[in-house]
Amino acid sequence: MLRFLRKRLIASAIAMLLVTLVVFVLARIQGDPRALYIDENMSQEMYEALGRELGLDRPLYYQYWVFVSQIATGDLGVSIHQHRPVADIVLERLPATLKLATAGFIFSIVIGVPLGILSAVRRGSAWDFAGRTFAVLGHSLPSFWVAIMAIFIFSVQLRWLPAFGDGGLDHYILPAVALGWAAAGGQMRLMRSAMLETLDSQYVVLARAKGVSQRGVIFKHALRNALLAPLTFAGLTLGSLITGAIIVETVFAWPGLGLLAINAVVASDYAILQGVMIVITFFYIATSLLVDVVYAWVDPRIRYE
Amino acid sequence: MSDATQPIVAAQSATQPTVARRGRGARVRRAFRTYPVVSLTLLLIIVFGAIAAPWLAPYPATHGDLRARHAAPAIVGADSAHLLGADSVGRDVFSRLLYGAQVSLLVAAGTILIAGSLGTLLGLVSGWYGGWIDEAIMRLVDAMNAIPVVLLALVLAVALGPSFALLLGVLALGQWPAFARQVRAETLSLRRRDYVQLARVAGASTGRILGRHILPGVFSTVMVVATNQVGTVILAEAGLSFLGVGVPPPTPSLGGMIADGRLYITDAWWISAFPGIAIALIVLSLVFIGDWLRDRLDPTLRQLE
Numbered sequence A: 001m002l003r004f005l006r007k008r009l010i011a012s013a014i015a016m017l018l019v020t021l022v023v024f025v026l027a028r029i030q031g032d033p034r035a036l037y038i039d040e041n042m043s044q045e046m047y048e049a050l051g052r053e054l055g056l057d058r059p060l061y062y063q064y065w066v067f068v069s070q071i072a073t074g075d076l077g078v079s080i081h082q083h084r085p086v087a088d089i090v091l092e093r094l095p096a097t098l099k100l101a102t103a104g105f106i107f108s109i110v111i112g113v114p115l116g117i118l119s120a121v122r123r124g125s126a127w128d129f130a131g132r133t134f135a136v137l138g139h140s141l142p143s144f145w146v147a148i149m150a151i152f153i154f155s156v157q158l159r160w161l162p163a164f165g166d167g168g169l170d171h172y173i174l175p176a177v178a179l180g181w182a183a184a185g186g187q188m189r190l191m192r193s194a195m196l197e198t199l200d201s202q203y204v205v206l207a208r209a210k211g212v213s214q215r216g217v218i219f220k221h222a223l224r225n226a227l228l229a230p231l232t233f234a235g236l237t238l239g240s241l242i243t244g245a246i247i248v249e250t251v252f253a254w255p256g257l258g259l260l261a262i263n264a265v266v267a268s269d270y271a272i273l274q275g276v277m278i279v280i281t282f283f284y285i286a287t288s289l290l291v292d293v294v295y296a297w298v299d300p301r302i303r304y305e
Numbered sequence B: 001m002s003d004a005t006q007p008i009v010a011a012q013s014a015t016q017p018t019v020a021r022r023g024r025g026a027r028v029r030r031a032f033r034t035y036p037v038v039s040l041t042l043l044l045i046i047v048f049g050a051i052a053a054p055w056l057a058p059y060p061a062t063h064g065d066l067r068a069r070h071a072a073p074a075i076v077g078a079d080s081a082h083l084l085g086a087d088s089v090g091r092d093v094f095s096r097l098l099y100g101a102q103v104s105l106l107v108a109a110g111t112i113l114i115a116g117s118l119g120t121l122l123g124l125v126s127g128w129y130g131g132w133i134d135e136a137i138m139r140l141v142d143a144m145n146a147i148p149v150v151l152l153a154l155v156l157a158v159a160l161g162p163s164f165a166l167l168l169g170v171l172a173l174g175q176w177p178a179f180a181r182q183v184r185a186e187t188l189s190l191r192r193r194d195y196v197q198l199a200r201v202a203g204a205s206t207g208r209i210l211g212r213h214i215l216p217g218v219f220s221t222v223m224v225v226a227t228n229q230v231g232t233v234i235l236a237e238a239g240l241s242f243l244g245v246g247v248p249p250p251t252p253s254l255g256g257m258i259a260d261g262r263l264y265i266t267d268a269w270w271i272s273a274f275p276g277i278a279i280a281l282i283v284l285s286l287v288f289i290g291d292w293l294r295d296r297l298d299p300t301l302r303q304l305e
Helices: A002-029 A044-054 A060-072 A086-121 A126-140 A143-157 A170-200 A202-210 A214-226 A228-252 A257-267 A270-298 A300-304 B003-015 B024-034 B037-051 B093-129 B131-145 B149-160 B164-190 B194-201 B206-243 B254-262 B270-297
Strands: none
Touching: A002 A060, A002 A270, A002 B131, A002 B149, A086 A126, A086 A170, A086 A214, A086 A228, A086 A257, A086 A270, A126 A170, A126 B206, A126 B270, A143 A170, A143 A228, A143 B206, A143 B254, A143 B270, A170 A202, A170 A214, A170 A228, A202 A214, A214 A228, A228 A257, A228 A270, A228 B149, A228 B206, A257 A270, A257 B149, A270 B149, B024 B037, B037 B093, B037 B270, B093 B131, B093 B164, B093 B206, B093 B254, B093 B270, B131 B164, B149 B164, B149 B206, B164 B206, B194 B206, B206 B254, B206 B270, B254 B270
């Protein structure tokens, strides 16, 4: 368990290091960081003093160290356009993205898992066909295209659901489906093959031979073991849902980090982008680490791999 | 969907050899079960259309005719000179689709080539040498999974400006770990084989063993991973182009076309609708071909269908 945890922690640390390094190098390529602070009242002396303050007279590795320690203390710099600390701006937007990702996640589980079970139990039936069509479409349709078409059909033509922004529960339906469809398809396929595998195994055959009812076999014997599969996938899904939200948010004008990032691209506000990147990577790593630990706890085999 | 059930059906027909042996119809049905005929045909048509775009396209891809602005698609029965309609500056959607598919397929092929080479090389080295080299490469692979590629692309596009080289680099960065992981696993099992040990005893250099004895052995795995990843790459490229940091305009791209049509969705749904369908068709056919190839070349990866 400790060995497994250590491996995961090392990978997480490398990821964090790589992201900060890339962000740092790109920031330096962009030019003198003092350019952000210059105004008409600044003298040459102040300019140089600022350089010393920011550590620009020191070697690059030292500057990187300063950069990383600033991030560690929650200082993500200042936005050029909004004249506010990036950390504040990012934290303001974070809940909306997490809410959207959670909605997508719930959709993927609520639709994907039962559909997978149904497909496996009724293998070869119309249910199975429908389930697999749903899964393969989720895998092949671009989420933003689904989002635009859903707005066109359900908001513009039928006027059933709101097209834009955050609000009541009805605001979540279209974004959650657009975001979660691919993940739901993935869950469905995994659940289906895991369920087929356990339904095929000897202990299920034994349970059947003992005379356990079909319902008992499916829910008490097969499902319990098969449920491990969607749990492993959950970690991956959560991560991809958070990044997937970036694209979906732009379509639905959802006031989260994705929309913030895209507006920062348009405004060339590098500080904000760098903040979003660091915060999202952190969340991504934290969730997948958490899920992996839970998984190792549930399934002892993984610890000895 | 039909080829997914192929193993079951094939097993049934094997027990009843008299049913489907003679006649042309039986042979055709057999071919449809054994090969992904529909997917292959579809992909070939798309690839042909993309390659022959300069000759097939009825209109130029980058110049519009403002008189044809938002011309309805003839395919839905409108009296129009544009098969799939025209966009908001009067450019023919069908022509742009052909050129866009060309760009998408080229970018995907380039990405797979770069990521495949890099991933295969690192996978070979990792699996062959083991020890701390293996540990370092595999932690890097794990770390790559935690880095949100979409955001990285946004950051890079702002810092360096969007370009084809950047697009290929970012996409390849997200794809090489899949290759490295599979190739490493394959190398680990191949290096213990007798013929590899014999080559070693015979005095072959490491480079020769890896290049002449292991590489051909992992080739089928690489092909399977490649076909399975092409679809992912095409979707990722479309997503980046949709966000405006992928294929730089005025080169038409499928994702960019969807973004163009977004604003006019109420007046001209066809601008966004058709590129999305095109992406879905490409990815769908690749998914089925990939599954078929996986079952053919690497049965160990097969899941219960």
